[in-house]
Amino acid sequence: TRNTEEKDLVIIGGGVAGYVAAIKAGQEGMSVACIEKRGTLGGTCLNVGCIPSKSLLNNSHLYHTILHDTKNRGIEVGDVKLNLANFMKAKDSSVTGLTKGVEFLLKKNGAEYIKGAGSFVNENEIRVALNDGGETTIKGKNFLIATGSEATPFPGLEIDEKRVITSTGAIALEKVPESMLVIGGGIIGLEMASVWSRLGTKVTVVEFLGQIGGPGMDTEIAKATQKLFKKQGLEFKLNTKVLSGDTSGDKVKLNVDATKGGKEETLEAEVVLTAIGRRPYTAGLGLENIGLELDERGRVIIDSEYRTKIPHIRCVGDATFGPMLAHKAEEEAVAVVEYIKKGYGHVNYGCIPSVMYTYPEVAWVGQSEQDLKSQNIPYNVGTFPFSANSRAKTNLDTDGMVKMLADPETDRLLGIHIIGPNAGEMIAEGTLAMEYGASSEDIARTCHAHPTLAEAFKEAAMATHSKAIHF
Numbered sequence: 001t002r003n004t005e006e007k008d009l010v011i012i013g014g015g016v017a018g019y020v021a022a023i024k025a026g027q028e029g030m031s032v033a034c035i036e037k038r039g040t041l042g043g044t045c046l047n048v049g050c051i052p053s054k055s056l057l058n059n060s061h062l063y064h065t066i067l068h069d070t071k072n073r074g075i076e077v078g079d080v081k082l083n084l085a086n087f088m089k090a091k092d093s094s095v096t097g098l099t100k101g102v103e104f105l106l107k108k109n110g111a112e113y114i115k116g117a118g119s120f121v122n123e124n125e126i127r128v129a130l131n132d133g134g135e136t137t138i139k140g141k142n143f144l145i146a147t148g149s150e151a152t153p154f155p156g157l158e159i160d161e162k163r164v165i166t167s168t169g170a171i172a173l174e175k176v177p178e179s180m181l182v183i184g185g186g187i188i189g190l191e192m193a194s195v196w197s198r199l200g201t202k203v204t205v206v207e208f209l210g211q212i213g214g215p216g217m218d219t220e221i222a223k224a225t226q227k228l229f230k231k232q233g234l235e236f237k238l239n240t241k242v243l244s245g246d247t248s249g250d251k252v253k254l255n256v257d258a259t260k261g262g263k264e265e266t267l268e269a270e271v272v273l274t275a276i277g278r279r280p281y282t283a284g285l286g287l288e289n290i291g292l293e294l295d296e297r298g299r300v301i302i303d304s305e306y307r308t309k310i311p312h313i314r315c316v317g318d319a320t321f322g323p324m325l326a327h328k329a330e331e332e333a334v335a336v337v338e339y340i341k342k343g344y345g346h347v348n349y350g351c352i353p354s355v356m357y358t359y360p361e362v363a364w365v366g367q368s369e370q371d372l373k374s375q376n377i378p379y380n381v382g383t384f385p386f387s388a389n390s391r392a393k394t395n396l397d398t399d400g401m402v403k404m405l406a407d408p409e410t411d412r413l414l415g416i417h418i419i420g421p422n423a424g425e426m427i428a429e430g431t432l433a434m435e436y437g438a439s440s441e442d443i444a445r446t447c448h449a450h451p452t453l454a455e456a457f458k459e460a461a462m463a464t465h466s467k468a469i470h471f
C-alpha cells in the first residue's frame with residue numbers, strides 16, 4: 001500500500017523532464033511522486049526516441065562502413081550480412097538497460113514511482129488510473145506537468161506503424177523496405193532516412209522548405225550536408241509540399257506539389273514515414289478540470305519560472321515552449337525544482353546545442369548566419385575544413401567543416417556550426433565557450449591536443465578573428 005500523505009511535489013510524466021525532476025526533488029529532500037503510464041520510465045527519449053534511434057544510427061553506420069569503406073583502409077572482409085532481428089535486439093537491450101537504470105535512480109533518491117495515467121481532479125489532487133487496475137488519488141503541494149509530446153499526424157494518412165509510420169514504427173520495422181518516402185526533412189526524417197538507406201532502402205525525402213535540417217540549421221551547413229547525403233544515395237525533393245496520401249494500393253502514394261513554380265505529381269513507396277514535427281501531449285490530463293489553457297500550438301502556457309496561471313502547477317519539457325530536445329527538458333527539470341525549493345533557477349536558452357546524429361554529424365549552438373542576417377546583426381565568420389585537419393586525414397574521414405560566427409567589435413561568439421565526424425561531441429566545447437561568453441580568440445589561444453579533430457575547432461576560431469595556420 002502507498003503512503004498517501006500529501007507530497008511536496010507530484011510529477012505527471014516520467015520522461016526526461018519528469019524523471020530528472022523526481023531525482024532532483026529527492027536529492028533536495030522533498031517528498032516526491034512521479035506518475036507514468038507507459039510502463040517504463042524515460043519517456044519518448046529513452047523508449048522510442050533519442051536512445052533507440054542512436055542505437056540504429058550507430059549500428060547501421062558500422063554495417064554500411066564494413067560494406068563500403070574497408071578496402072581503401074586495407075581491410076578485407078568476407079560475407080557481410082544484416083540480421084535485422086538481432087540488430088533490433090541490440091537496440092532493445094540499450095533501451096531496457098537505461099529505463100531500468102532510471103527506475104533504480106528514482107528509488108535511490110526516495111522518489112515514488114506510480115505506474116498509471118494521471119489526471120487533475122482539482123488544483124490539489126490527481127487521480128491515477130493504475131496500469132494494474134484500480135485507481136488511487138494523490139495530493140500535492142506542487143505539481144509538475146511533464147507529459148511531453150507526440151508525433152503530429154499527417155491529415156488524411158492513417159498511421160498503422162507498418163506502411164505509414166512515425167518514428168516509432170521506423171525504429172521497429174521487421175524487414176528492410178525496398179522503398180521509403182519521408183515526409184519532412186527535419187531531424188527525425190533525416191536520421192531515419194539515414195538508417196534505412198544504409199540498410200538498403202531507396203529513400204526519398206520530401207521537404208516543404210528550401211533546405212533540409214528543420215528550423216535552426218545554418219543554411220550553408222544544410223546545403224553541404226545535403227550534398228553529402230546525396231552521395232550516400234538519399235534523394236531529395238525540396239520546396240515540395242505533400243498534399244495528400246493514398247494507402248489503398250500495394251504501394252502508398254503521396255500527391256505532392258512544388259511550392260515554387262512546379263507541378264503536382266504522385267510519388268509512391270512501400271513505406272511512408274511522416275516526420276512533420278511533434279506536438280505537445282496533454283490529452284487525458286484533466287486540464288479542463290482546473291481551467292488551464294493551451295496556446296494555439298497546444299503548449300501549456302507558463303511564465304519564466306515555469307508556473308502556469310495556477311502558481312503551484314508548473315510545466316517543463318516538450319509539453320511547453322522551446323525546442324523539443326531531451327537536454328533542454330533536463331535543464332528545465334533541474335531549474336523548476338530549484339525554483340520550487342529555493343526560489344531561483346536558471347536555463348540559458350541561447351546556449352542549447354542541437355545535434356543531428358547522421359553521418360557525418362551536424363551540430364550547432366547559438367545563432368545561424370541567416371538568423372544574424374535577418375536581424376541585421378553584424379558578424380565575422382571563420383571556417384575550417386576537416387580536409388585540412390590531420391586527424392580527419394588519418395581517419396580517411398575528411399568531409400565537413402567548422403564554422404564560427406562572432407561579433408566583429410567584441411569578438412564574442414554568436415554561433416558555432418559543425419558538420420563532420422564527432423560534431424556532436426565537439427559542440428560541447430563550443431557550448432561551454434558560449435556559456436562563458438568566450439571570444440573566438442579565447443578558443444584560438446587555448447592549446448588543443450594534436451592530432452585531434454578538435455584542432456579544426458581551434459583553427460576555425462583562428463580564422464574568425466585572424467588567420468588559420470593550416471588552411
Ligand code: FAD
Nearest residue numbers: 013015016017043044045049050118148317318324325326
Ligand atoms: P516525453 O519524453 O515525451 O515524456 C513524457 C511522458 O509522460 C511519456 O512517457 C508519457 O507516457 C507520459 N505521460 C503523458 N501523459 C501522462 C499522464 N496523463 N499520466 C501519466 N503519464 C503520462 N532529443 C534529443 O535531445 N536528442 C535526440 O537525439 C533526440 N532524438 C529523438 C528521436 C526521436 C525518434 C524522437 C521522437 C524524439 C527525439 N528527441 C531527441 C526528442 C526527445 O525525445 C524529447 O525532447 C524528450 O523526450 C522530451 O522529454 P519530456 O519528458 O518532456 O517528454
Ligand code: NAD
Nearest residue numbers: 184186187188189207208214241242275276277278324355
Ligand atoms: P522538425 O520540425 O524538425 O521537421 C519537420 C519538417 O517537416 C520541417 O522541415 C517542415 O518544413 C517539414 N514539413 C512539414 N509539413 C510538410 C509537408 N506537408 N510536406 C513536406 N514537408 C513538410 O520535426 P521532426 O523532424 O518531426 O522532429 C520533431 C522534434 O523531435 C523536433 O523538435 C526535433 O528537435 C526532435 N528530435 C531531435 C532529435 C535530435 O536532437 N537528434 C532527433 C529526433 C527528433
